[in-house]
Amino acid sequence: AQSVTQLDSHVSVSEGTPVLLRCNYSSSYSPSLFWYVQHPNKGLQLLLKYTSAATLVKGINGFEAEFKKSETSFHLTKPSAHMSDAAEYFCVVSDSGGYQKVTFGTGTKLQVIP
Amino acid sequence: NAGVTQTPKFRILKIGQSMTLQCAQDMNHNYMYWYRQDPGMGLKLIYYSVGAGITDKGEVPNGYNVSRSTTEDFPLRLELAAPSQTSVYFCASSYLRLGGVDTQYFGPGTRLTVL
Numbered sequence: 001a002q003s004v005t006q007l008d009s010h011v012s013v014s015e016g017t018p019v020l021l022r023c024n025y026s027s028s029y030s031p032s033l034f035w036y037v038q039h040p041n042k043g044l045q046l047l048l049k050y051t052s053a054a055t056l057v058k059g060i061n062g063f064e065a066e067f068k069k070s071e072t073s074f075h076l077t078k079p080s081a082h083m084s085d086a087a088e089y090f091c092v093v094s095d096s097g098g099y100q101k102v103t104f105g106t107g108t109k110l111q112v113i114p
Numbered sequence: 115n116a117g118v119t120q121t122p123k124f125r126i127l128k129i130g131q132s133m134t135l136q137c138a139q140d141m142n143h144n145y146m147y148w149y150r151q152d153p154g155m156g157l158k159l160i161y162y163s164v165g166a167g168i169t170d171k172g173e174v175p176n177g178y179n180v181s182r183s184t185t186e187d188f189p190l191r192l193e194l195a196a197p198s199q200t201s202v203y204f205c206a207s208s209y210l211r212l213g214g215v216d217t218q219y220f221g222p223g224t225r226l227t228v229l
Contacts (some may be wrong), residue, residue, distance in 0.1 A: 009154070032216075034217070036218075043204060043223055044157075044206075045220070051216075101159075105156055106154070106155060
């Protein structure tokens, strides 16, 4: 069985300050992990993904995430928030077992204050 | 490439009506998915397909049906619309690579209201 928990439903940061969006997962197999972003009234777009290569993953728009197996975490970070980062972010886990199921977290809404 | 396309963008249905949400992809992906997104609930998987002729239920399949006669198309059918089906529906597609599901590519969504 697999699951994913996004620890904050809302995060508010000032423009130019760091962003941290937290995600914990559980998986019976070696998981693939993804972060997607959804801007208002838009579809979802991939930010970055972890697929058992380097544990520090760099994505688009300056975002990165670190896979920590011991902590079962895959937190998303960015050194300096821009106004355009305001959106909803989803953490996603996919087992590499025989049943390739995809499970979404409930999302974290990021607000960036000017 | 157009990517994943969905039609219609918006639809209002009356209770008991039926409709089909269309989804097509031109990336030759084997996996396709239907999700619904309710406010504050994230995305819930309705149905998915691992290839033409093969479909399976996700977390919330009740009230919906799907078919996959071609690699490109994956329509979602609502037979008897109910207010609980008011939601935004997203279609997605991906490759299945060795080791698990790869990046999902999402359509722009269909906003459905049932009154």
